Every structure is written in C-alpha cells, then in structure tokens.
Amino acid sequence: MRQWFGRIALAAAVALLPAAAQAEWKPQGPVKLMIAFKAGGGADTISRLIAEELEKRKGWKVIPVQVTGKGGVVLAAKLKGEPNDGTAIGMMVTESLTYNMLSAKGAGAALTDFTPVTTVAGFQMGIVALTKSYKSWDDVVAAAKGGKSIRFGAMSPRLADLAYMLGKAQGIDFNIVMLKGGKGVMNALNAGDVDIGWGAGIQTKAVKAGDMVNLVSGLNEPLVISPKAPLMKTLGVPYSAGGYFLFAAPAGMPADARAALAKAIAEVVKDPSTKAAKIIQRAFGGPTLISGAKLDQLLASENEDAKALIAAVPN
Numbered sequence: 001m002r003q004w005f006g007r008i009a010l011a012a013a014v015a016l017l018p019a020a021a022q023a024e025w026k027p028q029g030p031v032k033l034m035i036a037f038k039a040g041g042g043a044d045t046i047s048r049l050i051a052e053e054l055e056k057r058k059g060w061k062v063i064p065v066q067v068t069g070k071g072g073v074v075l076a077a078k079l080k081g082e083p084n085d086g087t088a089i090g091m092m093v094t095e096s097l098t099y100n101m102l103s104a105k106g107a108g109a110a111l112t113d114f115t116p117v118t119t120v121a122g123f124q125m126g127i128v129a130l131t132k133s134y135k136s137w138d139d140v141v142a143a144a145k146g147g148k149s150i151r152f153g154a155m156s157p158r159l160a161d162l163a164y165m166l167g168k169a170q171g172i173d174f175n176i177v178m179l180k181g182g183k184g185v186m187n188a189l190n191a192g193d194v195d196i197g198w199g200a201g202i203q204t205k206a207v208k209a210g211d212m213v214n215l216v217s218g219l220n221e222p223l224v225i226s227p228k229a230p231l232m233k234t235l236g237v238p239y240s241a242g243g244y245f246l247f248a249a250p251a252g253m254p255a256d257a258r259a260a261l262a263k264a265i266a267e268v269v270k271d272p273s274t275k276a277a278k279i280i281q282r283a284f285g286g287p288t289l290i291s292g293a294k295l296d297q298l299l300a301s302e303n304e305d306a307k308a309l310i311a312a313v314p315n
Contacts (some may be wrong), residue, residue, distance in 0.1 A: 025260035027086045030061040034079055036072040036092040041181065042202065042283060043245060046120070047091040049276035053268040071156050072096025073104045080113045084250040086257035089117060094243045094299060099158040099306035111303050115253035116295045118262040119244035120269050121280045122288040123200040125218035126229060127166075130189055130211065137215040137230055140196060144172040151175045153185040153197025158306070161313045162218070162232070162241050163198075169236030198241065201283045218242060224285045239309050243302070244288060262291040 033051050037043040044066070051062035067075040072092035082088030097114055101107045127137070134140050144150045152167075152174040154160040160176050167174040177194050179185050185197035189212070196215065206212035207225055214226035218241030223229055232241065247265060249258070269277050269287040280287050290298055 025086070025256045026058070027060055027257075029087050030063050031086065032082065032088045033062050033064045034067040034075050034088070034090040035064055036068060036075040036090065036096060038068055038181070039066055041183065042279065043091070046245070046276050046279055049274070049279070050120070050265060050268050053274055053276060054264055057267070058264055070104055071100040073100050073107050073109075076101060076109050076114070077107065079248070080109045080250055082250050084115065084252045084254075086249065086253065086261060089247050089249045089261065091245065091247055093123075094119070094246050094302055095156065095158055095306075097246070097248065097299060098303040099309065100156070102303070102306050103157060103310055111299060113251050115249045115251055115258055116291075116299055117247040117249055117253075117258055118265050118291040119246050119288055119295065119298075120265065121201075121245045121284040121286075123219075123241070123243050124204065124223055124225065124284055125198060125200050125241040125243070126203065126214035126223050126226060127196055127216040127218065128185075128189065128199040128203045128207075128212050129196045129215055131213045133195060134215060135213060137235070140215060141170055141172065144170075144174075148195075149175050150196060151177050151194040153177050153179050153188050153194035155179050155181050155185055155198060158309070159198045159241060161309055162237065162239060164313055165237045165239065165309070166216075166232065166235060200243075201285075204283060204285075239305055244290065244298075259292075266291070 033047060035044050035047045048064050051064050054060050054062050067078055073096065075090050075092055076096055079088060079090040097111050101109055140150060150172065152163045154163050154176055160178060163174055163176050179188055182200050182202040185199060186202055188194040189197055203212050204225055207214055214223050214229045216235065217223045217229045217231050220233065220240045266289045268274055269280055271277055
C-alpha cells in the first residue's frame with residue numbers, strides 16, 4: 001500500500017513540473033527536408049538557412065533535398081509516403097497543397113494527406129510593371145482599350161487563371177505568358193518580353209528604387225510597400241492571389257512533433273540576427289507565422305477558393 005501511494009505521489013510531482021523540465025521532443029534520426037524550389041533561389045536559400053540554424057540550435061541533423069516540379073506537386077506526392085514522425089518535412093507554398101494538387105492530373109495526393117506545420121512568410125503578391133511603361137493600373141486599362149496587346153507574365157497556372165479572371169472583369173483579353181518563377185517574370189519585364197507580371201515579393205527592391213511599380217495588390221489587403229494599389233476584389237475579381245511559404249509533413253504526425261517543429265522554425269525566423277530572418281524581412285516585410293488549428297483552417301479555406309477558381313475558368 002505504501003509503495004502504491006509513493007507511485008501516485010511521484011506521478012503527481014512529475015505532472016507539476018514546468019514544461020521546460022520535461023523531456024523535449026526531438027527527431028529520432030536525421031530530418032529530410034524536401035524543398036520544392038530550384039537550387040539557388042530565394043525560397044531554397046531560406047529553407048537551407050533554416051536547416052542550418054536548426055542544426056546549430058537544436059543539434060538536429062537536417063538534410064536538404066531538392067524535389068522540384070509541377071509547383072510542389074512532385075514533392076507532395078513523395079512526401080505523402082514518408083514517415084510521419086518528424087524525420088521528413090517539405091518546404092513549399094500553400095498553393096502546392098491546394099490549387100496545384102486539385103488541378104494536376106494524377107496528383108495522387110490531397111490536402112488531407114498532409115500535416116501542415118507552420119508558415120514562415122506570406123506573399124506580397126502584386127501585379128508589377130516598369131515605371132517607364134506604366135504608372136498605374138488605369139494606364140494599363142487605357143492602353144489595352146486603345147488597342148495595345150498587353151502581355152501578362154505569370155509563374156503558375158493559378159496566377160494565369162487569376163490574370164484571365166482579371167482581364168474578363170476589366171474587359172481586356174490579356175496575352176498570358178507562362179514563365180519560370182518570380183525571377184523569370186522580373187527578367188521578362190526588364191527585357192521587355194512582357195508588359196506586366198506577377199511578383200510575390202521579389203519586386204520589392206525594384207519598387208523601392210522606383211524602377212518598378214505595384215499596379216494592383218493581389219491580396220485581400222493593401223500591399224505593405226504599395227498601400228495605394230487597388231485590390232483585386234475592387235477590380236471585380238473575388239479571389240486572392242495570396243499565399244504562404246509552408247513547412248508540412250505527412251498526415252498523422254504526432255501533436256508533440258508538430259508543435260516542436262513549428263516552434264523551432266518560428267524561433268529561427270523571428271530572430272532578426274539569423275540570415276533566414278534577414279532575407280524574409282527584406283523580401284516579404286517580415287515573417288508570417290501561422291500554425292496549429294489556425295493553419296488547418298487557412299488551408300481548408302484556400303482549398304475551397306481554389307475549387308471555385310478552377311470551376312470559374314474555362315479549360
């Protein structure tokens with residue numbers, strides 16, 4: 001009887017220990033970090049810098065692996081079959097798990113096949129032009145209605161669909177040009193190969209310098225750097241071009257692993273002294289950290305919006 005009471009007392013004492021004194025979750029082996037972006041780009045660099053910082057701070061072995069293709073759909077298909085114990089995570093965008101999987105033939109995966117861990121940054125998505133070409137969205141509309149064919153650069157099928165919907169709402173038949181990534185759009189603008197194009201934050205430096213202008217905010221709120229740019233919804237498009245850079249894992253990840261990974265990544269990108277945080281600040285105006293139930297809700301909402309957009313655009 002005395003031993004029984006002793007065990008109860010010990011259990012009660014452990015339960016009252018501060019969280020910091022209890023065992024902290026850690027991966028049971030190296031963490032494979034799949035990256036959906038090409039090597040050397042901004043998102044790839046951020047991913048690798050976060051991996052380096054996690055190794056330094058936590059002692060975890062994090063191995064970055066490039067898994068590109070189809071806007072993150074290739075990565076998603078591979079990540080789905082990996083262990084869900086925290087030893088496999090992927091860095092992509094929210095669009096990868098919503099619009100891109102919904103629209104890809106034979107994607108072999110759905111949003112429910114994944115555990116979203118945390119976002120790290122939100123897109124500052126705008127429609128961009130060289131200031132020497134256009135000063136405002138009204139200038140673009142006037143040029144188009146005056147007979148000029150407006151070439152509109154897009155770096156994903158979703159953004160191409162949104163460009164089509166904007167043209168339809170404004171009575172403009174855009175010549176939509178598909179390009180590789182935000183850098184491809186910026187290069188095409190500078191070369192004169194397109195007249196306007198989407199930028200997800202890569203345009204920030206050029207806008208600050210006065211070389212480019214955000215003509216329209218692709219978000220449901222004003223752009224940080226261009227608060228006077230009109231919103232898509234005020235131009236007749238009921239969809240947002242926004243999204244987030246996202247870390248995700250296979251479905252069924254234990255809650256402690258999900259919470260620990262989200263916290264560890266957040267600590268890196270919130271620390272202004274880290275290289276990852278500096279890039280995020282420069283390109284996206286700072287980190288945007290969403291995790292847990294709020295992230296689940298965000299992705300579910302974006303998934304429903306993606307379904308509506310796909311249904312609204314002719315094949």
